[in-house]
Structures are given as C-alpha cells and as structure tokens.
Amino acid sequence: MRTAHSRRHLVAAAGVMLAVTGLVTGCTASTGESNTGPTNNANNSESGETVRIGFSGPAADHGWLGAINSAAIAEAEKYDDVELVVAEGTNDANLQISQVETFINDGVDAIVLLPTDGAALTEVAIKAMEAGIPVINVDREFSSPFAARVTVLGDNYGMGVSAGTYICEKIGDNPDAVVAEIAGIDSLPLTQDRSRGFADALEDCGLEVSNRVAADFTVQGGEAAASQLLAAAPQIDAIWNHDDDQGVGVLAAIDAAGRDEFFMVGGAGSKNAMDEIKSGDSVLEATVIYPSTQGADGIALARLVAQGKSLGDLVEQDVPTRIVLYAPVVTAENVDEYLPTAFAS
Template sequence: MTDVSRRRMLFGGAALGAGALLAACTSNDTKDSAPQTNTKENAASEAPGKAVTIGFSAPAADHGWIGAITANAKAQAAKFSDVTLKVVDAGKDAPAQIAALETLIAGKPDAIVLLPQDGAQLTAVGKKAMDAGIIVINLDREFSDSAASFSLIKGDNYGMGVAAGHYVGEKLKGKTDAVIGEIPGIDELQLTKDRSKGFADTLKTYGLSVKHRVAAGFTVQTGQSAAANLLQAAPKLDAVWNHDDDQGVGVLAAIQQAGRKEFFMVGGAGSRDAMDHIKNGDTVLTATVTYPPSMASSAIILARLAAQGKGMGDLVELQVPKLIVLQSETITKDNVDKYLPLGFKS
C-alpha cells in the first residue's frame, strides 16, 4: 500500500467495497472544499443494495467541527441511492436529544448514527435502539456500555494529547523549568479527559508538566475567556496546547489582545483557520493535531453496510468492525500545504 493510500485509510477509518479507501478531513465551507465522501475519484463504488433508512443525530452546529460532522453525514448518505437519511434535532442538551431519539426509534429505522450530547447520558437510549433491532453506530462521544452500539468510530483523543505532547516536548527539550499551559474543551467529557491524560503522560517523558490549565467549552467565546484567565494567571509561558481549533479563534483573540508572543501554541482538530495561521506564521500558533470530522462519512458507510448485512470488502470478516479509532497527525509549517484543502471552516 502506498503512503497516500495508507494515510487515507487511517483518516477515513473504513474501507468500502472492493479496495475502497476514504480520504481525510473535510470542510463545511463549500468555497474551500466539499464534504468528504466516497466518490468515484477516491473510492470504488458499491452497487445499490437493499433499501435502508438511517437515522442521524448530532449536537447543533455551534462551531465548525460539529458543522462539518453533520455536513459529511448528509453528503455521504446522498451518494447512496439505497439510503434514506432521517436527521433528528439533538436539541440543547442530553434529555432533549433522548426525546428526539425516542421518536426516531418508534419509527423503526434500520440503523442510527449518533453523536451524543454526552455519551454516558445517551447510553440507555442506545441500548433501547439496539434491543429493538436497530443498528446503532456510536460516533465520537463514547457510550459507557459497549452493548449500546453495534460499532463505535471515534478520533484518537488520547493520541491527540500524545501528538501535542511530543511536539511541545521536542521544542522544549532540556528546558525542564518550562511553563506550559493547557486550554481543554468541556472538562466533563471523557474525550477531554483522554486528551489531557495523553498530553500529561507524554510531557512527563520529557521531564515536563502542565503548570496552568483553564477549561473552555469548544466555542469561540469560552476559548477567549479561558485564554484571558490563563494569561492573567501566567505572566510568562513557554508553550500552550489548546485542544480545539474552533475555540482557538477566541484563544488567539485573547492572546492578541494581551499582546503576548513569548510562547508558541499547538491547536487541535485541524481547522482551515488554524492551518492558514500556521502557514502564514502570523500568530503564536505553530502546529495543530488532527481530529478528522470525516468520521461522520465513515459512520454512514458503516451503518449502511451493517444494515444490509455486509462487511468491509477489504476484510475477511463478515461484519464491520466493532471499533475504529482514527489516527491523529501533526500539522506544521513543513507539511501544512498538504492539509490545507482538507481543513474545515471554523
């Protein structure tokens, strides 16, 4: 397998049909790039099979990554003449999403692709759907019981922290007194805990640790507020890892407003905005670690295959895998040109 093909498999997370490969990140900004789907140009197309109905639910697109998730799912489903996609509003919180899913389950779709508001709180409704014979593909935010889904596809949250930790560690190698800051997303989510643990574990191998940590909430506003608090608490910094490029818009605004430039920053997810800053060298942001929203396209493919009783064409097994974890790659000025077409708009 070529390096390019391998990269596509790792990012896309699934193979489709005979030798099909999925490409990497995508954008929800149609001016820059279309949502990533399995087209004839980048994947072998399967012949239409049994008609299936797939339900889909994800939190409202209050930032670019979630917007790209929903755009990818819709675009991928539209590629299949045998798929009917039913999108249900996730509401403002977990109880609202549960209520919407209860109605969806009553309609008995063949499968549901679900990115929960909160994996633990949505576990029971996932199990209810599975018990009703509906295939559930758990997307990104993990249920607390694996029996609540047929398959789970997610980014490597711990691996994001590892990638960020190695980048920071290499840049600060030998500087054991370095002051490192961290701006995570929503602290209550397991994915945030995994990212922070990967970062801390990796920094430890370099004799480094996080000295200042202020959580945000995956939005521009919370990113700006968290960064302002962090900068006030730390009069000097050597490096900062911001977990999310969407909240990073606010983080960078706070840094610019404070006139701080003595440190470098690593982002998270791989937005087009972050890549532009990395390429132009016009902010403290020098790298970002990926968390591809193309996983939503892959989740639709998995749901269709499972609902039609098929497995992946490149695998011997008769069913799709129970777990797919995507790789996290590091984007710097040296390789940013390769990734620019793949970034989502914040």
C-alpha cells in the same frame, strides 16, 4: 525527540487509520491475484440494497459539530442506495430520545447517533438494538456495550500525546521550558483524557505543564482563559490549546497582550487554525486533528452493517465494534493535505 511511548501510540493509531482508509475506499487494490478473503469484503462502493438510515446529533452550536452534521449528510449523498432521515439537531436529551423512538417506530435499517449525553441516550439505544436496528454510536459513548453495534471515536488521549510529542520535539532539550495548557471543559472525560495524554507525552521528555487553565470550547471562554493564563505566566515557551474554536478567542487574547515569545499547538483542525498555520505569521504553528468526519464515518459504517458487508481492506468478516480515529499533527509542511476536510469555526 520522539519517545518510545509516543512511537508505540502513533504506530497503533496508524494501524487504525488503515482500517478507516479501507472504509473510505471500499475496495482492495487490484494486484492481478485472486482475492481469497471473504466475498463481502469486495466492491463495497457498488450499489446494493437500499437502506434507510436515521441520523441524530446535537445542535450545531460549535464549528466542529456543524461540520459533523454537514459531513454526514454529504456522505449519505454519495450513495444511491442510502436514504438518510435527519432529525433536527438538539441539545435536549429528552427530545433526542424521542427522535430515536421515532426512528424505531418507522423501522429504519440503522441509526447513527451522536448523543447529546451518552448515558442519557443509552436506554433508547438499547431499545433500538433489541428491535434489530443496529446503532452506530459517534463520539460520545453510551454507558453500556449493548447500546451500539459500532462505536466511532476520536482519540482524545491520542490528541494529548500528539500535542505533547510535538512540543517535546521542539523544546524537549530544554528542561526549564515553560509549557502551558488551555483545556476545554474540565468536567468532561474527553478533556481529562486529552490532559492525561499531554502530561504522559511531556513526561517522556522530562517536561511538565507549568501553567494550566480551563475554558469551555467557545470563543469568549477561550479569550477569558487565555487572558488569565498570560497574566499569571510572564514567560511561556509553548502552549497547547485543546480546541480550535475556543482558539479564536485565545489568539485574540494573545494579540491583545502583545505576546509572541512562545509557539502554540491547537486542537481539532479548524480551517481558521490551518490558515493561521499556513500564513507563517502566527504563534499558532500546529494543530492536532480531532476528526469532524466521525458522523460521515458513522453513515458509511451504518450502510455496510445494514447491507451485511465489512471493511474493504480487512479479512475480518464483519465491521469492527470499535474504531478510534487517528490524531495527526498538522504543520506548515502538511497543512495542504488537511485543509480540504477542515471545518470553519
């Protein structure tokens, strides 16, 4: 059962994905007809003026963050006109501020920044922008629109909508279905957005969250939260777990409790989760993607901005200021399409 609300969200998100696809392909399809759009839209994959891009992100203490960093580096290596300067990953906002100040002093052509704390890094990002260095903000937003030329985000609200829509399609005809939720860190806006999207999608098919616990994006936290949930809820029909890294612990708790009367939807898109889905022997039968390509997308966008180019499939003369990536649901039917970009927990 897919509702009008969910359809509207998914159609809008699909439109964004078309833009991102243009970013990846870097050129328009050849039809034999002349291209009447701006000339800087064509041949983005061709080598241009060499640009130095500074990249700084948090410490890779989480599978998803590790994938962010490695994908960004791999993306830069695709281009012979990109020189990537990588700062050591850190969870210390002050250290990251000093890294950005070093990029500014070195006169890089662009900075890709996944801030350990968006608010804390806002001032130094504005400083870079005022120095004429475009900043590409990834995943965690700054607190001022003047701090970034482009912001690349996963769709946290959309993750919730996608998870809720999938559950509605499976059990929406049962008004008494018990739906449980294992969130991430409740104090984070991203967790709040995911829960809000999930509740909105469930409401469209007459369901609601019956039992909810919060974890902390770690294996240990996921196991503890899931154990608490299972002890409190003797009957469950569906679970949405926000994060596949903590999902390793969630599945361990489920196995220890000997429970299998429900199905589970994960979140983020880890290889571990996709292997479980593909096996067909797990309660985990779907996961919602939160792209670990955001850093790589930031590198590709930084290159385009620094070279004065735009997205290949858009008529718009400049790179958009904000790109929100799609949150698709991965199931046994399409898992092979997503495994190549899955990250290891």
